[in-house]
Amino acid sequence: xxxxxxxxxxxxxxxxxxxxxxxxxxxxxxxxxxxxxxxxxxxxxxxxxxxxxxxxxxxxxxxxxxxxxxxxxxxxxxxxxxxxxxxxxxxxxxxxxxxxxxxxxxxxxxxxxxxxxxxxxxxxxxxxxxxxxxxxxxxxxxxxxxxxxxxxxxxxxxxxxxxxxxxxxxxxxxxxxxxxxxxxxxxxxxxxxxxxxxxxxxxxxxxxxxxxxxxxxxxxxxxxxxxxxxxxxxxxxxxxxxxxxxxxxxxxxxxxxxxxxxxxxxxxxxxxxxxxxxxxxxxxxxxxxxxxxxxxxxxxxxxxxxxxxxxxxxxxxxxxxxxxxxxxxxxxxxxxxxxxxxxxxxxxxxxxxxxxxxxxxxxxxxxxxxxxxxxxxxxxxxxxxxxxxxxxxxxxxxxxxxxxxxxxxxxxxxxxxxxxxxxxxxxxxxxxxxxxxxxxxxxxxxxxxxxxxxxxxxxxxxxxxxxxxxxxxxxxxxxxxxxxxxxxxxxxxxxxxxxxxxxxxxxxxxxxxxxxxxxxxxxxxxxxxxxx
Amino acid sequence: xxxxxxxxxxxxxxxxxxxxxxxxxxxxxxxxxxxxxxxxxxxxxxxxxxxxxxxxxxxxxxxxxxxxxxxxxxxxxxxxxxxxxxxxxxxxxxxxxxxxxxxxxxxxxxxxxxxxxxxxxxxxxxxxxxxxxxxxxxxxxxxxxxxxxxxxxxxxxxxxxxxxxxxxxxxxxxxxxxxxxxxxxxxxxxxxxxxxxxxxxxxxxxxxxxxxxxxxxxxxxxxxxxxxxxxxxxxxxxxxxxxxxxxxxxxxxxxxxxxxxxxxxxxxxxxxxxxxxxxxxxxxxxxxxxxxxxxxxxxxxxxxxxxxxxx
Numbered sequence: 074x075x076x077x078x079x080x081x082x083x084x085x086x087x088x089x090x091x092x093x094x095x096x097x098x099x100x101x102x103x104x105x106x107x108x109x110x111x112x113x114x115x116x117x118x119x120x121x122x123x124x125x126x127x128x129x130x131x132x133x134x135x136x137x138x139x140x141x142x143x144x145x146x147x148x149x150x151x152x153x154x155x156x157x158x159x160x161x162x163x164x165x166x167x168x169x170x171x172x173x174x175x176x177x178x179x180x181x182x183x184x185x186x187x188x189x190x191x192x193x194x195x196x197x198x199x200x201x202x203x204x205x206x207x208x209x210x211x212x213x214x215x216x217x218x219x220x221x222x223x224x225x226x227x228x229x230x231x232x233x234x235x236x237x238x239x240x241x242x243x244x245x246x247x248x249x250x251x252x253x254x255x256x257x258x259x260x261x262x263x264x265x266x267x268x269x270x271x272x273x274x275x276x277x278x279x280x281x282x283x284x285x286x287x288x289x290x291x292x293x294x295x296x297x298x299x300x301x302x303x304x305x306x307x308x309x310x311x312x313x314x315x316x317x318x319x320x321x322x323x324x325x326x327x328x329x330x331x332x333x334x335x336x337x338x339x340x341x342x343x344x345x346x347x348x349x350x351x352x353x354x355x356x357x358x359x360x361x362x363x364x365x366x367x368x369x370x371x372x373x374x375x376x377x378x379x380x381x382x383x384x385x386x387x388x389x390x391x392x393x394x395x396x397x398x399x400x401x402x403x404x405x406x407x408x409x410x411x412x413x414x415x416x417x418x419x420x421x422x423x424x425x426x427x428x429x430x431x432x433x434x435x436x437x438x439x440x441x442x443x444x445x446x447x448x449x450x451x452x453x454x455x456x457x458x459x460x461x462x463x464x465x466x467x468x469x470x471x472x473x474x475x476x477x478x479x480x481x482x483x484x485x486x487x488x489x490x491x492x493x494x495x496x497x498x499x500x501x502x503x504x505x506x507x508x509x510x511x512x513x514x515x516x517x518x519x520x521x522x523x524x525x526x527x528x529x530x531x532x533x534x535x536x537x538x539x540x541x542x543x544x545x546x547x548x549x550x551x552x553x554x555x556x557x558x559x560x561x562x563x564x565x566x567x568x569x570x571x572x573x574x575x576x577x578x579x580x581x582x583x584x585x586x587x588x589x590x591x592x593x594x595x596x597x598x599x600x601x602x603x604x605x
Numbered sequence: 606x607x608x609x610x611x612x613x614x615x616x617x618x619x620x621x622x623x624x625x626x627x628x629x630x631x632x633x634x635x636x637x638x639x640x641x642x643x644x645x646x647x648x649x650x651x652x653x654x655x656x657x658x659x660x661x662x663x664x665x666x667x668x669x670x671x672x673x674x675x676x677x678x679x680x681x682x683x684x685x686x687x688x689x690x691x692x693x694x695x696x697x698x699x700x701x702x703x704x705x706x707x708x709x710x711x712x713x714x715x716x717x718x719x720x721x722x723x724x725x726x727x728x729x730x731x732x733x734x735x736x737x738x739x740x741x742x743x744x745x746x747x748x749x750x751x752x753x754x755x756x757x758x759x760x761x762x763x764x765x766x767x768x769x770x771x772x773x774x775x776x777x778x779x780x781x782x783x784x785x786x787x788x789x790x791x792x793x794x795x796x797x798x799x800x801x802x803x804x805x806x807x808x809x810x811x812x813x814x815x816x817x818x819x820x821x822x823x824x825x826x827x828x829x830x831x832x833x834x835x836x837x838x839x840x841x842x843x844x845x846x847x848x849x850x851x852x853x854x855x856x857x858x859x860x861x862x863x864x865x866x867x868x869x870x871x872x873x874x875x876x877x878x879x880x881x882x883x884x885x886x887x888x889x890x891x892x893x894x895x896x897x898x899x900x901x902x903x904x905x906x907x908x909x910x911x912x913x914x915x916x
Contacts, residue, residue, distance in 0.1 A: 075708065076709070079705075079708050079709075083705055086701075087696055146694075148692075151692075152653055152658045152659060153688070153690050153691055153692045154692050155692055155693050155694060157658060158658070158681055158684065158686040159681055159706070159709055160678055160679050160681040160709045161681075161709075162677075162678040162679070
C-alpha cells in the first residue's frame with residue numbers, strides 16, 4: 074500500500090494542472106448543463122446549449138489528457154525508461170494508476186452527475202445504482218484510452234493513433250453505411266441488449282487484458298495486436314449475438330392457444346383503406362431517407378391491428394419479412410426495427426394501422442415485382458399495461474412529473490402568445506419506461522377559452538421511452554431529454570383557425586409496464602410488390 | 606559463492622539480425638567487470654537482457670541468483686542501473702528524484718546520499734531537464750548508488766562526459782568497489798583500464814573472451830622475430846598467433862596464449878634460424894586492437910567460422 078500511495082502522490086504532484094483542468098471542466102459542465110435545458114420559448118436560441126456542448130468537449134479533452142499523461146508518466150513502451158529497472162511492483166503501479174483514475178476521473182464524474190440530478194430536482198441517492206452503472210458505461214470511453222496510452226510512448230503518438238483509427242473508421246463506415254442504413258436500419262432494440270452487453274464486455278475485457286499485459290510484462294507488440302483486434306472482436310461478438318438470435322431469444326413464440334395475439338395483426342385487404350393508411354403512416358419512414366434507389370427499393374406494407382384488450386398497449390418492436398415467389402429463391406431479411414404502438418381505440422369505428430417499411434435490393438425487387446408472392450411476416454411484440462397515471466392541468470414553464478421527469482412547457486416565441494408549442498422533459502439517467510401523454514387542444518386563441526373536458530377540443534397524444542431494463546443509458550449528462558408532446562400551432566394562413574395547446578388544459582400521463590414479449594406472424598398469399 | 610552474473614549461450618535476435626549470439630560468461634561476486642567492444646557489438650543488448658529489459662531469443666542468464674527473465678519489482682532493490690540513454694523523470698528536481706527513489710529501497714543510505722550529492726556538487730533544487738548531461742549522469746549515479754546495491758550495472762556511463770566528471774564518477778565507483786559487483790560497458794578502453802578487475806570483449810554479438818585483467822595481460826604478448834634474411838609469407842601459423850605481419854626479415858605477431866618458457870620454446874622451434882625473438886607485454890588497448898583486427902580479417906575471409914580467440 075505504501076508503494077501505491079507513493080506513486081499516487083508523485084502522480085498528483087506531477088499532474089496537478091491537468092487534474093485542475095479536468096475537475097474544473099466537470100464542475101463547469103455541472104453548472105452549465107441545467108442552464109442549457111430548454112425551458113424558454115422554443116424559437117429563442119439558448120446560448121447555454123452551445124456552451125454546454127463546448128464544455129462537454131472540454132470534459133472529454135480533460136479526461137483524455139489526464140489519462141494519457143498519467144499512463145505516460147511510467148511509459149510502458151520502449152527500453153530506456155528510468156522506472157523499469159527500479160523496484161516498482163507492477164500490481165502496485167497499476168493500483169496507483171487505478172486509484173488516480175478513481176479519484177480524479179470517476180469521482181468527479183459521479184459528483185458531477187449527482188449535482189446535475191439535484192439541479193434537475195431529483196435526489197441522487199435513489200439513483201446510486203444507476204449512477205454506478207453509468208460509471209461502468211463511461212468506462213467504454215476510458216478503457217480504450219487507457220489501453221491506447223499503455224501501448225504508446227507519448228501524447229503525440231497517442232493522438233496520431235486516435236486520428237488513424239478515426240480515419241479508418243470513417244472509411245469503413247462510409248463503405249458499409251448503405252448496408253447498415255438500408256437493410257437493417259438504425260436498429261435500436263431496447264429489449265434485446267444481448268449483443269450490446271457482450272460487446273461492452275469484449276471492449277472492457279480486451280482493454281483490461283491489454284493494460285494488465287503491458288504492466289505485467291510490457292509485451293508491446295502482443296498488446297498492440299490485441300488492442301487493434303478489438304473492433305474485429307466486437308464485430309465478431311455482434312455477429313455471434315446477431316440481431317436474429319437476440320430477437321428470437323427475447324421474444325418467444327406465442328402459444329398456439331393464444332389466438333388473440335396470433336390474430337391481432339392482419340393484412341389490410343381493402344386497397345382504399347390501405348392507400349389512406351400509407352399516407353397516414355408515411356411519417357414513420359424517417360429511417361429511410363436518402364436511399365440509393367439504384368440499389369434499394371423501399372417497400373411499405375399497411376397492416377391492421379385489432380382485438381386489443383382495453384387498457385393494454387402493444388408495441389411492435391421488430392418484424393421480419395420473407396418474400397417467396399412461386400418459382401425461385403425467396404428473399405429472407407433480418408429482423409427490422411419497428412416502433413409502432415397500438416391499443417384499443419376509444420372510437421370503435423376507428424381502425425388501428427401498423428405501417429411497416431423496409432428495403433430490399435433493387436435487383437431482388439426487379440426479379441419479384443411481377444410475380445405473385447407469399448409474404449411471411451414475423452412480429453416481435455411487447456404487451457404493456459398502465460402502471461402509473463398522473464393527471465394535472467398543463468402549466469406554463471417548468472414543472473415536475475413526480476418520479477418521472479422534469480418538464481418544460483414552452484412557447485413558440487417569447488412573451489407573445491399564451492399557447493404552448495411543446496412539452497420537453499428530462500428524465501434521470503435514462504428514458505423512462507414507455508409513457509404516453511394525452512392533452513386536449515383548443516380551437517382558437519387560448520386567451521378566449523382554455524380547453525375543458527367535454528369541450529369540442531381535439532385530443533393530442535404522444536409517447537416517449539422504452540421497455541429497456543438497463544438502469545441507465547450511456548452519456549456524459551445524467552439527464553436524458555426528449556420532446557414529450559409536440560403541438561404545432563402556428564399557421565400563416567389568417568383564414569385558418571389554429572388549433573392550440575393552452576396552459577391549464579387537462580393532461581393525462583400514463584406510464585406502462587411491460588407484461589410480456591412474444592413472437593407471432595402472418596402469411597399473406599398472392600402478395601404483389603407493385604400493389605404496395 | 607555463486608557468480609553475481611552468469612549467462613549460458615545467451616542470444617538475442619532482432620528479426621534476422623543476431624545482436625548477440627551464444628554468450629556465456631560468469632562474473633564473480635565483487636568483481637569490477639568491464640565489457641568492451643565497438644559500437645554495435647552487442648554490449649547494450651547484453652545489459653538489457655541481464656536487466657530483463659529485453660527478452661532473450663536463446664539461452665539463459667542469472668543475475669544475483671535470479672533468472673534474469675524474472676527480474677522485477679523487489680529484485681531491483683539490490684541492483685543499481687545507469688545507462689547513458691536512460692530517460693529520467695525530467696520534470697523532477699534532483700532532490701525530488703532522490704526523495705522519490707528512497708522509499709523503494711530498504712537499504713537507502715541518507716549519509717551516503719548527502720556525501721555523493723556534496724561530492725558531485727549537485728543542485729538539489731534544479732529540475733533534471735535543466736541540468737547538463739554530466740550533471741544528469743551524476744544525479745542518476747547518486748540515485749543508483751545511494752542504497753549500496755550488491756550489483757551496479759553501468760551502460761556506457763562515461764560516454765560523452767568531460768574528463769573531470771568521468772574521474773569523479775569513477776572515483777565514486779571505486780569507493781563502492783568491494784561491497785558491490787560492478788558491471789560496466791564501454792567502448793573506451795582507456796577509461797576502464799584503471800578500473801576493471803575483469804574484462805570481456807564483445808565483437809558483433811560474440812564474446813571473444815572474458816577473464817581477469819591480469820590473466821589477459823599475462824597471456825597476450827607481442828612477438829617480434831628477426832630472421833637473417835627476408836622471410837616468406839607463412840600460411841600455417843598456429844591458431845594462437847594473430848595479426849601475423851612480415852616486413853623483410855622481421856615477423857610481427859601477437860601470441861594469444863603466452864605462458865612463458867613453453868611458448869618461447871615453441872616459437873623458437875618454429876623459427877630455428879631466428880637471430881632474435883622479443884616478447885613484449887601489451888597494454889589493454891593494443892590487445893583489443895589486435896583481436897579486433899584479427900577478427901575483422903577472419904570474418905572477411907570466413908564469415909561463418911568459429912570466432913573464439915584461442916586462450
